[in-house]
Amino acid sequence: MxxxxxxxxxxxxxxxxxxxxxxxxxxxxxxxxxxxxxxxxxxxxxxxxxxxxxxxxxxxxxxxxxxxxxxxxxxxxxxxxGMAFQNSTLLPWRNTLDNVMLPLEIVEPHKRRLRREKKAYIDQAMALLKTVGLADFADKFPWQLSGGMQQRANVCRSIIHEPRxxxxxxxxxxxxxxxxxxxxxxxxxxxxxxxxxxxxxxxxxxxxxxxxxxxxxxxxxxxxxxxxxxxxxxxxxxxxxxxxxxxxxxxxxxxxxxxxxxxx
Amino acid sequence: MNEKMLIRSMPWLVTIGLFVFWEALCVITGVETFILPRPSVVFASMVQFAPQILHHSLQTLMTTTAGFALGVVGGALLGIFIGASRLVYVGLYPVLVGFNSIPKVAIVPVLVIWFGIGTIPAIITAFVISFFPIVVNVATGLATIEPELRDVLRSLGASRTEILTKIGLPRAMPYLFASLKIAITLAFVGSVIAETVASNEGIGYLMLSASSSYNVPLVFAGLIVVAIMGVLMYAVAVWFERRMTGWAFRGSDLMS
Missing domain, CATH: 3.40.50.300 (P-loop containing nucleotide triphosphate hydrolases)
Incomplete structure (x- = not known):
């Protein structure tokens, strides 16, 4: 190699x-x-x-x-x-978009920029949700999603901060x-x-x-x-x-x- | 009548039915008023002594709410410490269980020695009795975070504080509000006990002085007023619960 x-x-x-x-x-x-x-x-x-x-x-x-x-x-x-498990571990008090954006609130440099560039980050998260076919479910809560949808959101959450x-x-x-x-x-x-x-x-x-x-x-x-x-x-x-x-x-x-x- | 209306009117029907049963029982058995007064007599007494009842129930409501508020703040804070740290948990939990096993009526005399007769022992008794369920529930909510979720956050580089604020606290909210419903009714128990033993004011005192003059209808009027206040405060707790943690109920319209 x-x-x-x-x-x-x-x-x-x-x-x-x-x-x-x-x-x-x-x-x-x-x-x-x-x-x-x-x-x-x-x-x-x-x-x-x-x-x-x-x-x-x-x-x-x-x-x-x-x-x-x-x-x-x-x-x-x-x-x-980025990590994704069999159990989707989405936070039930957050809608899909906010769940996907969770890592941005923790990982630098996004954490620093999030407040100022909220709009750009939301666009980025929405684009990601769109590629997995969840754009229409951004404001739904985890219990309103099917198992497959929850896992899509989970995958989105694991890569939103562009981990290596x-x-x-x-x-x-x-x-x-x-x-x-x-x-x-x-x-x-x-x-x-x-x-x-x-x-x-x-x-x-x-x-x-x-x-x-x-x-x-x-x-x-x-x-x-x-x-x-x-x-x-x-x-x-x-x-x-x-x-x-x-x-x-x-x-x-x-x-x-x-x-x-x-x-x- | 459709089913929805029936569900709504059920609590009222049961309450009224209970009073009707009570009235009937008294009439049939012919029991003396100073042993078990009929509800109609109790209500008449309620009207007759309305100013006194209002004065004393406001006092009880004040001491209960103050003690309950202290219990919520103190209980939530201690619950966070216990739930967030294993060390605090193992150290404090046995002490808390032991403390909670002490009958609260037994501490009132001690409070009287420290603070004298009056409002303060009632507030403190309401506080100590409502404190425990809140601590236990908040700590449980924090301690039962799914390990996978914790791993996800740790591998993102989240600090302990971040895990607590992003996951622990929101997750503990339904537990907190569930405990408030228990705690508010217990707080009434605490303040009324303290007023009975050591106060010149409050529903507990009113009932004690009424019973010493054999005014049994007034004693029962006091009991009913306490029950009504308890139900009202419980409803307030439920309202808060629904507002703050609606996500935990998954949109069901029962649970009220």
């Missing part, structure tokens, strides 16, 4: 200590991610995928090894990272199949436009192959990377792409690896 990695995960392990018992959650992880790359991490449930996410964002400290983002070692919560790194922890996991596939397209369009670096945690292999440039497979606990697969399918990918033999082959290959780790 070209150039120094934007996110460098180097020999990272994490041991949970609970009373006398020690659990090794993830072991000797090595992942290099280039700036602007979209990677996915898949694996059986309980393999430490979410732990990996917390380690990269500095919400958990590593027990061994190091993580750097943009050349800087991660110590304590990384600032300005976006962490997605099964953001589409709780949605029905049709909505989920629709949101893959939305996510891809956003990524192609903004070109942030993205790490997607998922257990849906088709989702991983659809969205990512590279897919990492994790073993069951303690989580290790047992396979890295480049997805050389041109973009934009569409739902049609997912029915092509090449796409199917990659999904199959990943699935076989996951099967073998589940049985072992």
């Amino acid at each position: 070209q150039g120094p990695a934007f996110v460098k995960i180097d020999g990272v392990s994490l041991t949970y200590r609970q009373a006398e018992e020690e659990t090794l959650a993830v072991q000797d992880l090595n992942i290099d991610i280039q700036e602007g790359e979209f990677v996915a991490v898949v694996g059986p449930s309980g393999c430490g995928k979410s732990t990996l996410m917390k380690l990269v964002t500095g919400l958990l400290d590593t027990s061994a090894g190091s993580i750097t983002i943009g050349g800087k070692p991660v110590k304590g919560p990384v600032q300005g990272v 790194l976006l962490m997605l922890d099964e953001p589409f996991g709780a949605l029905d199949a049709f909505t989920r596939e629709e949101l893959w397209g939305v996510m891809q369009a956003l990524w192609m436009e903004k070109r942030f670096t993205a790490i997607l945690i998922t257990h849906d292999l088709r989702e991983a192959v659809y969205l990512a440039d590279r897919v990492f497979v994790m073993s069951k606990r303690p989580g290790r990377i047992i396979m890295s697969k480049a997805v050389n399918i041109p973009r934009p990918r569409s739902l049609e792409t997912t029915f092509e033999p090449h796409f199917g082959n990659i999904v199959h290959e990943l699935r076989e690896h996951i099967h073998s780790v589940r049985e072992s």
Whole structure:
């Protein structure tokens, strides 16, 4: 790969200590991610995928090894990272627009400028809502939105402040199949436009192959990377792409690896 | 009559029905007025002693509202401290539970020694009795922020204060207002207790002096006035709740 990695995960392990018992959650992880790359991490449930996410964002400290983002070692919560979870965690007292604008009230330099340039920021947020098809729902409250709409708003909130790194922890996991596939397209369009670096945690292999440039497979606990697969399918990918033999082959290959780790 | 009107008139129907039942019970059993006066007698007494009742109920309303206001401010502040800091929580909570277990009527004599007979013990009793539910509710609202939401904010670089003001406080609002409804009725209990034991003014004192002269209809008139004030203040709390935290009710039109 070209150039120094934007996110460098180097020999990272994490041991949970609970009373006398020690659990090794993830072991000797090595992942290099280039700036602007979209990677996915898949694996059986309980393999430490979410732990990996917390380690990269500095919400958990590593027990061994190091993580750097943009050349800087991660110590304590990384600032300005975008995050989206399976649970949309929208604030029920804010309408969609105000929910999406929340990061602007916290992350510099937007926080400083927000009051003075409110109009420009609102336009920016509205433009983003429009690209995900929520323009007409800007003044609606979360409980007035469907699950898919809430997740669109959640994704908007995670990228409104133009983070260089976006962490997605099964953001589409709780949605029905049709909505989920629709949101893959939305996510891809956003990524192609903004070109942030993205790490997607998922257990849906088709989702991983659809969205990512590279897919990492994790073993069951303690989580290790047992396979890295480049997805050389041109973009934009569409739902049609997912029915092509090449796409199917990659999904199959990943699935076989996951099967073998589940049985072992 | 359609269903909506029925729902609206239900509270009145039940209240009137209760009084009718009470009146009937007294007439049928022929119970003496100085044991259980009929509602009609109680209302007559209410009219007869209207100036005194008005004077004393205004006093009670004043002490209750003052004590309640102190309880809201103090309870909300302490609730924020307890909910925002684990250290304060583990340190203070057992003390608070212990303090709340003390019957409030037992502290009135102490208050009399400190402040003398009158308004101040009533205000303080209303305060201490209404304080606890507010603390517990506000602290619960703050302590139950979803961990994912906290992670989202922390990874944005939010400070503890920002997490508190952007999420904690708005989230604790429905909890606060729910507790106000409990607290306001408790505040009446507190002030009336204190007035009964140690005051020359207020509904509690009026009832005590009425009972010592066997004016039982006036005692019951006092009880009904306290109940009416409680319902009114409760309605005020509900109104505030609806205004401030309408988002928590998801547009349902019951809950009033």
